[in-house]
Amino acid sequence: MAPEQTTTAAARRPTERAASRPRKTASxxxxxxxxxxxxGALLLLGFVAIHEGDIFNYLNLVGFIIVFGGVCVGALxxxxxxxxMAALRAFGAIFSRDAGIRTEIAELVEVARQLSGRNIHQAEERIARITSPFLKLGLQLVxxxxxxxxxxHIMNWxxxxxxxxxxxxxxFFRTLATLAPGFGLLGTLAGMVAMLRELGNGDIERVGSGMAVAMLATLYGVVLSxxxxxxxxxxxxQRTQRRVAMLNILLEGILLVSxxxxAGVVSDAMEAFLNETRDEISDV
Structure with missing residues (x-):
């Protein structure tokens, strides 16, 4: 087996093992x-409902079941x-701020310091205690x-x-956003069928019930989407973009160590990468 294939396979095995156990997101x-x-979304909906009349006028169990149930079935x-399950875990993660990579950079600089002093054994012990799988693998390869x-090649992979x-x-969530208005339309059509069926009977109450399903199903679909x-x-x-940017910063540090x-050069470079971006065209 070629050296590149060997190292790539070694990089994949930790990834596969990590995927088989629950992932803990730094917060x-x-x-x-x-x-x-x-x-704000809840307040906006409450304001609209109260301003236009009784809030209970906007509650319709049949319409909600058609839209939300249809979205769930479509997702399945x-x-x-x-x-x-992975998408639901990601939904929970959006309520937490990313912790950043200051801790990882400090570990990176410390390993660079030990390697500069030819303390290979101490550097290996330090690497073994690193909690970031990405940083640990990169420094171990170094x-x-x-x-x-x-x-x-391995780290970019x-x-x-x-x-x-x-x-x-x-x-996953963009697909749900596409499905929700479609099932809202389904609820609208179902409500209109029920409404038109009752027009000949002259039952105004049933006609109103069908109209409520028709209108509110569309509303639920638009709101959910x-x-x-x-x-x-x-x-x-956006969270993925930030995480990719942070991993690229760590990769630059790993390359400097390699x-x-x-340690001083690595520390200064990492601090420069962490600084907020500025306009490279003009100072205005």
């Missing part, structure tokens, strides 16, 4: 924007169970003397794999 506290956004048909090209997994989670599912998908996509740069 930097509650994501305030998510909580405020959801509360379209996705596998593990994909649904200790093993992996060529830079092979190291880049890990980044792409994470991005693909999290993109699938966002795609635009206030729930689409914002969740966007939030997950090239034998000192």
């Amino acid at each position: 930097g506290g509650v994501n305030v924007t998510t909580v405020v956004g959801l509360l 048909i379209a996705f596998q169970g593990r994909e649904i 200790i093993d003397g992996t060529p830079v090209d092979d190291l880049m 890990r980044i792409r794999k994470m991005a693909e997994i999290e993109s699938a989670q966002a795609r 635009n206030l729930i599912f689409k914002p969740i998908a966007i939030k997950i996509e 090239l034998g740069r000192s």
